[in-house]
Amino acid sequence: MKCIQYILLVLGVQLGFSQSKMMRFEHLNTESGLPRNQVQDALQDHIGYIWSATGEGLSRYDGYRFKTYNSKTSNLEGNNVVAIYEDKKHKLWVATNKGISQFNRKTKRFDNHGVTDTLTSNKLNFSATNILEDSNQNLWVGSKKGSYLFNRKQKKLIKTGLIIN
Numbered sequence: 098m099k100c101i102q103y104i105l106l107v108l109g110v111q112l113g114f115s116q117s118k119m120m121r122f123e124h125l126n127t128e129s130g131l132p133r134n135q136v137q138d139a140l141q142d143h144i145g146y147i148w149s150a151t152g153e154g155l156s157r158y159d160g161y162r163f164k165t166y167n168s169k170t171s172n173l174e175g176n177n178v179v180a181i182y183e184d185k186k187h188k189l190w191v192a193t194n195k196g197i198s199q200f201n202r203k204t205k206r207f208d209n210h211g212v213t214d215t216l217t218s219n220k221l222n223f224s225a226t227n228i229l230e231d232s233n234q235n236l237w238v239g240s241k242k243g244s245y246l247f248n249r250k251q252k253k254l255i256k257t258g259l260i261i262n
Contacts, residue, residue, distance in 0.1 A: 130163035131156055140181040142189060150178035155191050155200075166200070166207070173198055174209040175223075182228035182236075190236065192225030196254065197238055197247065210247065212254050223254075 126134050132153035140148045147158040154167025155178045167176045175193030182190045189200040196211030212223050224241040236247035245254040
């Protein structure tokens with residue numbers, strides 16, 4: 098599990114290279130706007146935003162303040178965000194307890210993809226753990242119940258026989 102110190106380290110290194118040799122570290126927590134002090138994953142995207150995965154949603158830090166996306170503030174399905182991934186086309190993906198979601202930077206909305214029971218058409222509890230992309234730009238999603246391949250054309254998660262640790 099990654100800590101908020103990782104975010105501070107990235108910010109401190111960037112500030113150190115862009116300004117003076119003095120590094121300044123700032124402690125970020127719930128008082129700063131982070132929804133939880135426990136961060137499960139962190140990513141700096143190609144724009145420079147720091148994204149944090151928490152049990153209360155996805156948070157974006159712009160160097161000044163946090164903006165949090167969860168089921169109360171957006172259409173994100175599943176508040177327990179456990180992994181963040183930016184693909185080769187700079188699309189931001191998050192893994193939650195309900196599946197995976199792609200963040201649309203223009204509309205600030207999510208395209209949510211869960212696993213559906215084929216008999217009842219009910220969405221299943223997914224418990225995703227990570228997202229990876231292979232050289233063919235296929236998204237692989239690890240979960241507590243096995244691995245899934247995301248079919249971009251059909252926009253569906255397809256269970257594979259592989260186990261990813």
